[in-house]
Amino acid sequence: MSRVPELFGSLTFNEEVMRERLPKDVFRALKKTMEEGSPLDPSVANVVATVMKDWAAEKGATHFTHWFQPMTGVTAEKHDSFLSPVGGGAVIMEFSGKELMKGEPDASSFPSGGLRATFEARGYTAWDPTSYAFIKDKTLCIPTAFCSYTGEILDKKTPLLRSMDAISKQACRVLKLFGKTAKRVTTTVGAEQEYFLINKEDYAKRLDLVLTGRTLFGAHSPKGQEMEDHYFGSIRPRVKAFMEELDEELWKLGVPAKTEHNEVAPCQHEMAPVFATTNIATDQNQLAMEIMRKVADRHGFVCLLHEKPFEGINGSGKHNNWSISTDSGENLLDPGRTPIENAQFLLFLTAVIKAVDEYQDLLRISVANAGNDHRLGANEAPPAIVSMYVGDDLDRVIESLVSGKSCGDKQREYIEIGASVLPPIPLDHSDRNRTSPFAFTGNKFEFRMPGSSFNIACTNIMLNTAVAEELRLFADELESAPDFDAALSALIRRELKAHRRIIFNGNGYSREWEEEAERRGLLNLRSTPEALPRYMDEKNLRLFETHGVYTYEEMKSREEIGLEEYSKTIHIEAETMLRILSRQIVPACISFSGQVAQSAAAKASIGLKAPAEQELARQVAEKTEQAVAQGGRLQEALAHVPGETEAAARYYQSSVLPAMEQVRQTADSLEVLVDKKCWPFPVYEDILFYA
Ligand code: ADP
Ligand code: MG
Numbered sequence: 001m002s003r004v005p006e007l008f009g010s011l012t013f014n015e016e017v018m019r020e021r022l023p024k025d026v027f028r029a030l031k032k033t034m035e036e037g038s039p040l041d042p043s044v045a046n047v048v049a050t051v052m053k054d055w056a057a058e059k060g061a062t063h064f065t066h067w068f069q070p071m072t073g074v075t076a077e078k079h080d081s082f083l084s085p086v087g088g089g090a091v092i093m094e095f096s097g098k099e100l101m102k103g104e105p106d107a108s109s110f111p112s113g114g115l116r117a118t119f120e121a122r123g124y125t126a127w128d129p130t131s132y133a134f135i136k137d138k139t140l141c142i143p144t145a146f147c148s149y150t151g152e153i154l155d156k157k158t159p160l161l162r163s164m165d166a167i168s169k170q171a172c173r174v175l176k177l178f179g180k181t182a183k184r185v186t187t188t189v190g191a192e193q194e195y196f197l198i199n200k201e202d203y204a205k206r207l208d209l210v211l212t213g214r215t216l217f218g219a220h221s222p223k224g225q226e227m228e229d230h231y232f233g234s235i236r237p238r239v240k241a242f243m244e245e246l247d248e249e250l251w252k253l254g255v256p257a258k259t260e261h262n263e264v265a266p267c268q269h270e271m272a273p274v275f276a277t278t279n280i281a282t283d284q285n286q287l288a289m290e291i292m293r294k295v296a297d298r299h300g301f302v303c304l305l306h307e308k309p310f311e312g313i314n315g316s317g318k319h320n321n322w323s324i325s326t327d328s329g330e331n332l333l334d335p336g337r338t339p340i341e342n343a344q345f346l347l348f349l350t351a352v353i354k355a356v357d358e359y360q361d362l363l364r365i366s367v368a369n370a371g372n373d374h375r376l377g378a379n380e381a382p383p384a385i386v387s388m389y390v391g392d393d394l395d396r397v398i399e400s401l402v403s404g405k406s407c408g409d410k411q412r413e414y415i416e417i418g419a420s421v422l423p424p425i426p427l428d429h430s431d432r433n434r435t436s437p438f439a440f441t442g443n444k445f446e447f448r449m450p451g452s453s454f455n456i457a458c459t460n461i462m463l464n465t466a467v468a469e470e471l472r473l474f475a476d477e478l479e480s481a482p483d484f485d486a487a488l489s490a491l492i493r494r495e496l497k498a499h500r501r502i503i504f505n506g507n508g509y510s511r512e513w514e515e516e517a518e519r520r521g522l523l524n525l526r527s528t529p530e531a532l533p534r535y536m537d538e539k540n541l542r543l544f545e546t547h548g549v550y551t552y553e554e555m556k557s558r559e560e561i562g563l564e565e566y567s568k569t570i571h572i573e574a575e576t577m578l579r580i581l582s583r584q585i586v587p588a589c590i591s592f593s594g595q596v597a598q599s600a601a602a603k604a605s606i607g608l609k610a611p612a613e614q615e616l617a618r619q620v621a622e623k624t625e626q627a628v629a630q631g632g633r634l635q636e637a638l639a640h641v642p643g644e645t646e647a648a649a650r651y652y653q654s655s656v657l658p659a660m661e662q663v664r665q666t667a668d669s670l671e672v673l674v675d676k677k678c679w680p681f682p683v684y685e686d687i688l689f690y691a
Contacts, residue, residue, distance in 0.1 A: 009254035045097030053095035056140040066103035066125040067141040113557030156457035163464035166547035170471035190275030194316035196304040213306035220312035221684040307451035308374035315375040316452030323444035334443040355466035357502035361534040370569040372451035382437030387504040389436030435508035529649035584680035593620040
């Protein structure tokens with residue numbers, strides 16, 4: 001363990017390396033860019049590039065790539081080598097400031113959701129100096145943003161950086177009202193990552209896992225997670241070895257992996273890092289997912305990041321722990337100890353509550369895909385309804401603020417918010433309401449709806465921008481108020497009263513909550529095709545335009561891409577299902593029922609009765625026929641997909657998914673009838689309960 005400090009960040013071009021290797025003035029210029037976003041001078045970039053290349057070459061790198069996050073979930077890279085011919089067959093290793101600052105991947109191979117049709121296909125990547133370059137697979141990876149030449153953003157990093165600027169600007173205005181001068185306010189994120197580890201051999205035998213990342217067939221295992229023995233159980237030695245190597249690999253890349261543990265479902269685990277600035281936390285989470293897959297492979301595992309790899313047991317999510325702090329390190333969601341801190345805290349808290357209520361749809365959109373639809377609202381994870389949990393104590397504070405009445409306890413009177421009279425806020429540290437999608441956990445919020453495969457950029461773009469908007473409105477109102485304390489008090493009371501409906505401290509999985517939420521007028525967007533069109537709601541367009549995060553076209557393109565991705569995912573799943581049905585399951589069933597029938601015939605020929613064989617052969621034959629017919633109906637459904645994007649997505653949800661469900665049910669009932677030796681691929685109990 002003593003090696004850890006040395007190991008940590010050893011493959012990143014971090015501040016320490018910069019300070020050590022860059023000329024003083026260059027380091028200062030770069031640091032200014034990193035902290036204030038000021039443009040970098042080309043001559044400075046040239047020096048940085050050369051130093052970066054030498055450093056990378058010493059670490060064995062031969063190539064470089066602009067590493068970026070296109071609008072679909074993956075990270076993209078195009079590798080170029082440092083080699084530069086100098087004549088006479090000789091080469092030198094070269095890397096210019098221009099190559100560092102700007103790259104030109106062919107934008108036409110990435111989804112642009114219609115932006116490409118109206119604008120140029122060419123795009124460029126631009127270095128994001130706020131995120132450290134790193135070495136992976138002998139390649140110097142330069143974190144970049146990706147835009148079209150006409151300025152439309154084609155990635156997830158650019159709008160994230162814009163949303164961080166937006167919230168910084170508005171939060172600084174609000175802080176000024178409390179007599180504070182913050183230069184910059186940043187949102188921070190710690191993304192807890194859930195995943196499954198299964199044996200490579202099992203994976204390879206399942207076409208559904210290979211092609212779609214989830215099992216499309218599989219009868220529930222007699223034992224699932226009901227004994228709750230996995231979470232507290234000891235970690236399998238092979239998994240432990242995986243986790244140790246994962247930590248090391250992540251540490252080298254400067255990703256502060258902190259905890260590794262088992263999760264609720266068998267084979268399910270979690271990695272949590274120490275939080276970082278949102279932009280960096282996003283890059284690091286993308287990197288973590290990639291490294292997990294690689295390290296798993298070296299240990300004979302496959303790492304499944306799909307939201308719902310197995311039916312009947314929990315799926316995987318990603319908890320987005322989110323807070324706001326100033327450049328001097330003050331966490332604005334920390335209630336603090338003094339009344340003045342409390343008042344400021346209450347104002348920021350109110351902004352978050354209002355933002356979550358008014359932009360429920362955007363938060364839901366940010367976690368919408370075909371995989372996560374199997375999780376949200378499916379009696380596990382959080383429901384599809386966005387609500388907030390603040391804990392009982394804070395809820396009492398809110399109650400007394402709204403009602404204007406003391407909450408009973410003599411020492412706890414919160415009726416006045418005037419900065420000078422508010423007593424310390426007691427905090428419920430007992431939060432373990434695991435059913436809430438958006439829980440306050442002492443000094444941060446934990447948003448639990450993101451799916452395990454998601455890029456967290458989108459969620460944080462929504463959160464940052466929505467909260468920025470509320471802070472903007474608050475600042476406008478309070479800046480012009482003659483009496484700050486009175487105005488503050490009135491504002492907090494008014495807004496909490498208006499948005500209190502979003503707070504729910506009960507069981508989020510219950511049927512009653514669904515009904516109650518409907519009475520409260522909260523949204524319940526059950527599926528991706530229901531959620532995504534809300535991108536284009538007037539209020540949402542206005543929000544992103546006001547803060548310069550997305551234009552109308554950029555929003556439209558994101559809606560399109562999301563819907564297309566949804567349809568494509570289900571299409572591939574349906575085709576895979578049909579392939580497995582016709583080439584593996586049906587042949588296995590036919591041959592098995594044939595064997596059983598033969599056995600029955602053989603017995604009959606010597607005068608023996610064979611009721612068990614007869615019954616089994618009959619059941620298997622009947623169900624096989626049923627499965628074939630259902631497969632035919634699924635095939636038929638796939639032949640009638642409408643052409644228009646939104647209609648197609650809705651059709652996949654309402655017609656294709658139910659047809660798939662039918663096929664699955666029949667096939668799964670066959671699985672438990674057929675001799676295991678005849679079944680064409682590993683079943684749930686084999687996959688989930690390996691030694
Ligand atoms: P748990 O949820 O198990 O109680 P913690 O609360 O310690 O664990 O942390 C969960 C995650 O929240 C970690 O990734 C941690 O780094 C992150 N986190 C803690 N404080 C903050 C913060 N101020 N901003 C963002 N994330 C945070
Ligand atoms: Mg947590």
